[in-house]
Amino acid sequence: MSSAERIPSTPLVTGRRARILVVDDQPTNILTLHRLFEDEHDMFMATGGEQALAFCRRTPPDLVLLDVVMPEPGGLAVCRALAADPATRDIPVIFVTGVDDPDGEAACWDAGGVDFITKPFNARTVSHRVRAHLTLKQQADLLRRLAWVDGLTGIANRRHFDDCLQDEWSRCARLGSPLSLVSFDIDHFKRFNDSKGHLAGDDALREVAEAAAACVSRPGDLVARTGGEEFAALLSHVDAHGAAIVAEHIRQAVAELAIAHPDSDLGRISVSVGVATVVPVPGGEPEVLLAAADRALYSAKAAGRNCVRVEPVAGEPALAP
Numbered sequence: 478m479s480s481a482e483r484i485p486s487t488p489l490v491t492g493r494r495a496r497i498l499v500v501d502d503q504p505t506n507i508l509t510l511h512r513l514f515e516d517e518h519d520m521f522m523a524t525g526g527e528q529a530l531a532f533c534r535r536t537p538p539d540l541v542l543l544d545v546v547m548p549e550p551g552g553l554a555v556c557r558a559l560a561a562d563p564a565t566r567d568i569p570v571i572f573v574t575g576v577d578d579p580d581g582e583a584a585c586w587d588a589g590g591v592d593f594i595t596k597p598f599n600a601r602t603v604s605h606r607v608r609a610h611l612t613l614k615q616q617a618d619l620l621r622r623l624a625w626v627d628g629l630t631g632i633a634n635r636r637h638f639d640d641c642l643q644d645e646w647s648r649c650a651r652l653g654s655p656l657s658l659v660s661f662d663i664d665h666f667k668r669f670n671d672s673k674g675h676l677a678g679d680d681a682l683r684e685v686a687e688a689a690a691a692c693v694s695r696p697g698d699l700v701a702r703t704g705g706e707e708f709a710a711l712l713s714h715v716d717a718h719g720a721a722i723v724a725e726h727i728r729q730a731v732a733e734l735a736i737a738h739p740d741s742d743l744g745r746i747s748v749s750v751g752v753a754t755v756v757p758v759p760g761g762e763p764e765v766l767l768a769a770a771d772r773a774l775y776s777a778k779a780a781g782r783n784c785v786r787v788e789p790v791a792g793e794p795a796l797a798p
């Protein structure tokens with residue numbers, strides 16, 4: 478699967494060694510935990526909060542063992558930042574703390590930790606706790622995958638697309654950054670099914686999904702099957718110009734699949750592509766972006782199919798592609 482998909486936002490543990498990040502400003506503490514797990518899991522270390530956050534955003538681990546008392550940002554702040562970011566919010570955090578008073582424990586729960594281990598720790602207890610949380614994480618990843626993946630094509634489904642659209646809308650609104658939507662739809666797919674049969678139709682959908690996902694490679698981007706023969710690519714921090722380039726890549730990649738379509742002008746499967754871009758405003762609704770991309774897709778169909786069209790979002794100045 479391409480990096481375009483974001484399912485789940487943290488990787489599956491199944492079938493491979495788990496990745497555990499240990500965060501502590503005291504290297505000796507890191508070493509103890511490192512030694513405890515290095516035979517079973519892939520261990521990573523960070524000696525500061527910022528370093529830990531950057532690691533988690535870049536390559537989300539399966540579990541974080543996080544010291545509470547560190548120079549700013551401390552463990553509690555790091556945990557809150559992980560929980561606030563859709564890209565890292567599913568990473569379980571176990572606090573490693575030298576403080577065992579009720580207020581300290583409450584602060585760990587409030588920050589979003591799933592458990593805590595008190596120093597000095599009992600190695601066997603730590604092992605069991607870590608194993609239990611990795612198992613829970615694995616099961617949660619599996620459920621997320623089942624809920625978010627389109628069963629036919631293996632890319633994101635409509636539900637995951639809707640969730641991501643909402644998340645990316647809010648993120649881009651916060652950052653004042655553009656958000657682009659590329660909607661595409663297989664041309665004359667009814668005729669394709671009618672002439673080649675539904676199984677060939679299903680194969681074509683899979684090939685189109687794979688080709689489109691390969692065109693979208695930035696982390697945080699998403700390609701989804703949003704309906705029967707309808708797809709969408711959600712591109713954060715991408716302006717109208719960039720989105721039109723991605724849209725044209727998708728159109729070309731599908732044409733280059735050269736899947737014979739006996740009942741179309743082109744003689745092979747093609748897609749019509751609509752593009753819309755907006756700089757979201759806080760409190761605004763992503764529906765305006767969906768509607769504009771739909772209008773663009775209709776004008777691509779009306780213009781003869783197998784082409785890309787760009788539409789301004791209602792109330793927005795037209796962005797030159």
Ligand SMILES: Nc1nc2c(ncn2[C@@H]2O[C@H](COP(=O)(O)OP(=O)(O)OP(=O)(O)O)[C@@H](O)[C@H]2O)c(=O)[nH]1
Pocket residue numbers: 629662663664665666667668670674675676677678679682704705706778782
């Ligand atoms: N094989 C297969 N076909 C599907 C699936 N989902 C939807 N379809 C078919 O996709 C076709 C969509 O047809 P229309 O909406 O008329 O669109 P179209 O024929 O592609 O025409 P234009 O979009 O105007 O180019 C229908 O025949 C659906 O049965 C699926 O999962 N598998």
